[in-house]
Amino acid sequence: MKMNTRNKDAAVVVFSGGQDSTTCLLWALKRYKEVVAVSFDYGQRHKAELECAKEIAGELNVEWHVLDMSLLNQLAPNSLTRAEIEVEKEAPVDDVPNSVVDGRNMLFLTFAAVFAKQKGITDIITGVSQSDFSGYPDCRDVFIKSLNATLNLAMDYTFCIETPLMWIDKADTWKLADDLGGLSIVRDKTLTCYNGIKGNGCGNCPSCRLRREGYEKFLEKYKK
């Protein structure tokens, strides 16, 4: 088997239009000559997510693709994909929240890898984080390393999955966006709210609370 060498000039960013992946997009733009953003349409509750992704990619002048993953909705109906299932206000104590789509990151990264290889790109950037681990097993570092090895074997290719947010919390994710000159775009243009409200969001859902607490901690830690 003859493996390729790593292409350090280009990257594919797995891009949802949320805070984390937008920060990763800004991170990638500083490091690579060519950056391609890939979003997934899986029948998510809020089409606004894809609208935000499109707007941000346009503003940052990044090539943007949407891959159809409607299969995911068929396989794993839950509160993020089905409008009739309400998002839980509090995550269950000893279980993963009902906003989890089993295997979502694995599937996204795998499809992103197939896409990247077609473009001769080896580096794939994802905004997963083990620090704010909220019960999503495929956000863990051990999983990412395992998948990286699997993808290399599956496609006989030297992928490099980069995870700039793996060991930092939400406050430091805001700090990173600020350092990259993208604080306002992340604050105003991204969508993380489970109720589909851009920017600061509804303020009440678990995702908005996490985002706001991180932002307040960021201001406290770095802006005083």
Ligand code: ZN
């Ligand atoms: Zn919200």
